[in-house]
Amino acid sequence: MTDQAPIAGEQDLDREDLKGAADTGEIDAIDETDEIDESDERAEIDGIDEAVAVVAVEEIDAMLAELDDDDDDDDDEQEDDEENEDGLTLGAVLYDRDGNPYVRDDLFGDEGDEAKTFRSGFCTIVGRPNVGKSTLVNQMVGDKVSIVSSKPNTTRFQVRGIFSTENAQVIFVDTPGLHKPKTTLGARLNESALDALSDVDVVVAMVEAGSAIGPGDKMVLERAINAVGNRSKAALKVVVNKVDKSGYEQVAERLLAVSSVVDEILAAKSFTKVNVDYFPVSAKTGKGAKVLVDHIISSLPEGPAYYPTDVTTDSPEAVQLAELVREQLLHRTHDELPHSIACRVSEWEWPRVKVEILVERDSQKGIVIGKGGAVLHDVGVAVREAFAAEMFLELFVKVEKHWQRRDDALDRLGY
Ligand SMILES: Nc1nc2c(ncn2[C@@H]2O[C@H](COP(=O)(O)OP(=O)(O)O)[C@@H](O)[C@H]2O)c(=O)[nH]1
Ligand SMILES: [Mg+2]
Numbered sequence: 001m002t003d004q005a006p007i008a009g010e011q012d013l014d015r016e017d018l019k020g021a022a023d024t025g026e027i028d029a030i031d032e033t034d035e036i037d038e039s040d041e042r043a044e045i046d047g048i049d050e051a052v053a054v055v056a057v058e059e060i061d062a063m064l065a066e067l068d069d070d071d072d073d074d075d076d077e078q079e080d081d082e083e084n085e086d087g088l089t090l091g092a093v094l095y096d097r098d099g100n101p102y103v104r105d106d107l108f109g110d111e112g113d114e115a116k117t118f119r120s121g122f123c124t125i126v127g128r129p130n131v132g133k134s135t136l137v138n139q140m141v142g143d144k145v146s147i148v149s150s151k152p153n154t155t156r157f158q159v160r161g162i163f164s165t166e167n168a169q170v171i172f173v174d175t176p177g178l179h180k181p182k183t184t185l186g187a188r189l190n191e192s193a194l195d196a197l198s199d200v201d202v203v204v205a206m207v208e209a210g211s212a213i214g215p216g217d218k219m220v221l222e223r224a225i226n227a228v229g230n231r232s233k234a235a236l237k238v239v240v241n242k243v244d245k246s247g248y249e250q251v252a253e254r255l256l257a258v259s260s261v262v263d264e265i266l267a268a269k270s271f272t273k274v275n276v277d278y279f280p281v282s283a284k285t286g287k288g289a290k291v292l293v294d295h296i297i298s299s300l301p302e303g304p305a306y307y308p309t310d311v312t313t314d315s316p317e318a319v320q321l322a323e324l325v326r327e328q329l330l331h332r333t334h335d336e337l338p339h340s341i342a343c344r345v346s347e348w349e350w351p352r353v354k355v356e357i358l359v360e361r362d363s364q365k366g367i368v369i370g371k372g373g374a375v376l377h378d379v380g381v382a383v384r385e386a387f388a389a390e391m392f393l394e395l396f397v398k399v400e401k402h403w404q405r406r407d408d409a410l411d412r413l414g415y
Contacts, residue, residue: 131177175193325383357398
C-alpha cells in the first residue's frame with residue numbers, strides 16, 4: 001500500500017481488537033446514562049442532550065488518554081484472547097453443500113444461550129461527500145475495501161465491506177456522498193446512495209466535527225431518519241467524525257448540535273420510536289470505531305452469516321484493481337480532473353492485466369500520462385505494490401468525450 005492510502009495496518013485499531021470486543025460482548029455505550037459513573041453528579045442531569053454531552057466529553061477524555069498509552073496494547077490483546085476462549089461459540093454457522101450458510105443451534109448444550117445468538121445484517125453509511133465514510137468502512141472492516149481521497153465524490157459504487165466475528169456478521173455498505181448532482185453521473189451516485197438506504201438494519205449518518213451542521217448534513221440526516229423512521233427494528237447511529245482534528249469542546253458542541261437537528265426532524269415527522277445513538281469517532285486513527293461497531297452489532301437482528309466469514313468485500317477483483325488505479329490518479333490530479341477520470345479493466349490474463357483510463361478531453365490525457373510518462377509510471381508502481389507485486393500492469397489513457405453525461409458510457413463503466 002502507498003503512503004497516501006490509509007490502510008488498516010497503519011492504524012492502531014486492528015481486526016483482532018474489534019473481534020475481541022465483539023466476542024466478549026463488552027459494550028461501551030456513550031449515549032446511555034447508566035454507563036456514567038454514579039458518583040458523578042452530572043449523571044443526574046435530566047434530558048438526553050446533557051447526557052450526550054457529558055458522556056461525549058468523558059469518551060473523548062478516554063480517547064486522549066489512550067493516545068499517550070500505547071504500551072497498553074499488548075495487555076489488551078492478551079485479555080481479549082482469554083475472553084475469547086470463555087465466550088466460545090463453536091461453529092454455530094455452517095454451510096450446506098451449495099455454500100449457503102445456515103445456523104445450527106441444536107449442536108450445543110443449554111449453557112451460554114446468549115453467546116450462541118448470531119447476529120447479521122446490513123449497515124449503510126451515508127453522509128456528505130468527503131466526511132470520511134470510506135475511511136470508516138475500511139477501519140471497521142479492518143481491510144482496505146473502499147478507496148479514499150481528499151477529493152469529493154471519490155466513491156462511485158456501493159461498496160460492501162464485510163466484518164465477521166464469531167457471533168456476528170455486519171455488511172457495511174459504503175455509499176457515494178449525497179450531494180446536489182450536476183451531471184448524469186452525479187445523479188446516479190445519489191440514487192445509488194439512496195438505494196442503499198432501503199431495507200437496512202442500521203444506518204450510520206456521518207457529519208464532521210470540524211464544520212457546522214449545514215444544509216447538506218440536514219438533508220443526509222433527514223434521509224437517514226426516513227430510512228429508519230417507519231421500521232421499528234432499524235437503528236440510526238449518528239457519527240461525528242474527524243475528532244482527531246478538533247478540540248473536545250468543539251466535538252461536544254457538534255454532538256449537541258447534531259442531536260438537536262435530529263430531534264427537530266423526528267418531531268417534524270412525528271416519528272416516536274426511532275432508536276438513535278451518537279458517537280464521536282476518528283475514522284482515520286480508529287478512535288471510537290470499536291465502540292461504534294459493538295453498538296452496530298447489538299442493533300442487528302438475529303440471523304446467519306450472509307458471506308463466508310473470511311472475506312472482507314464482495315467487489316470483484318477487477319473492480320478493486322480499477323478502483324486502486326483511480327485512487328492513485330486522484331492523489332496525483334487536481335481541480336476538475338479527478339471527476340473526469342474513470343477506470344476499467346479491459347483485459348485480465350493473470351498476471352497480465354490492462355486497465356483503461358478514460359478522460360473527457362484531449363488536454364486531460366497529457367496530464368494523466370505526465371511528463372515522459374512519469375504520472376502513469378508512479379501510479380503503476382503504487383498499484384502493483386498495493387495489489388500484487390507479480391502483476392504486469394499496463395495502463396492506457398483514452399479520451400471519451402463527456403462520459404459523465406452519457407448514459408451509455410456510464411452503463412459500460414458499471415456506474
Ligand atoms: N483527520 C481526519 N481525516 C479523515 C478522517 N476520516 C477521513 N479523513 C480524510 O477525509 C478525506 C475524505 O475521506 P473519505 O473516506 O474518502 O470520505 P468519503 O467521501 O466520505 O468517503 C480523506 O482525505 C481522508 O483521509 C478522520 O477521522 N480524521
Ligand atoms: Mg467515499
